[in-house]
Amino acid sequence: MTSFRKLSTGWEYRISYKDSGGNYRRKAGKGYRTKVEATQAAAKMEIALLHPEELAKEISLADFVEQWAEIYKKPHVTMRTWAKYETEIRNVRKYFGDLPISKITRIKYQQVFNEMSTQFAQQTLKNLHQPIKSAVKVAIRDHVLKEDFTDGAVIKSSVDSMPVSHKFLEQDEYLHVIEATECRLETPSYFLIYFISVTGMRFAEALGVTWDDIDFNSKVLHVRKSWDWQFTHDFKPTKNKSSVRDIPLSDKTCKLLLEYQSNSWKNDKTNRVAVEVSSNGANKVLRKLVGRQVHLHSLRHTYASYLIAQGVDLMSISRVLGHKDLTITLEVYAHQLDSLKEKSHDEVRNIFNKI
16 A cells, blocks of 8 residues: 655655565655655555566666676675776666666667777777676576577677787887886886886786885795775785786896885885886886887786797796786787797707707
């Protein structure tokens, strides 16, 4: 039974009902400007109480994806990862508006991505498609949807992805960056660029290194944590378990680090090696040194690429980089392996020439 009354703050509805256990419950809502608004709200609430799956069908795709993300993802991911989900939720709202999830057909879904395919790169489309697809699976399990409208969707961009040249430095560029920065370690941006160049660390990992992570006797850098430079400005775990690793350091790097510690390092309460440096600042310096559009992560890629060119085995490189498995290393550095194909062929020929 539903009743209405007018209060000083607006109209209120009250619904008396039995729950699934047979117990009497009461649900109320207030603050509506008119009785009509209160009646409409009460009608929706009655449906929600008696047939929750029916009301769920009226929810917009954006709202459903947001609910899915808050329940299935937010409690289990880092703040940085959650920020990426928030971006995709905003994109769902932008490109699908308030369209109810139950009104979206395969054709409508494909049309949206066809329109986006001329504006955005492949990874951008995939980043939007994946959370929608996961949320739709939940909608089907909860009987909000009967069919998966994302099934069979062609997610293919006609926009060129970032050129490989932006991801890697040429060998002479890479060596020039190391040479240009190793003599200016007193400048935070130059120090960070050098540090990443000779270790292949991720930006957050480099910021999280403390002096006790460096074993100068064994010439090894222990990567055990990273630094949350976006949100908490505090230490945080590494990207994953495989990111906990040891990185070998050269005699020269150890010497330069000790000189930097004695002469240039600004004592910091966190004991971090790299302080007072930003991603934007370091990227600007790197682009100035190289003379083209590269970024800090290009140094990590180039570090690995350089080791491959020097004949270091892929398993060792994969471990030093902190990849989950060798497959990732093979996928990222396939182009470098292709460039070594003829050299490898010569090595195989020489092996069998000796028989």
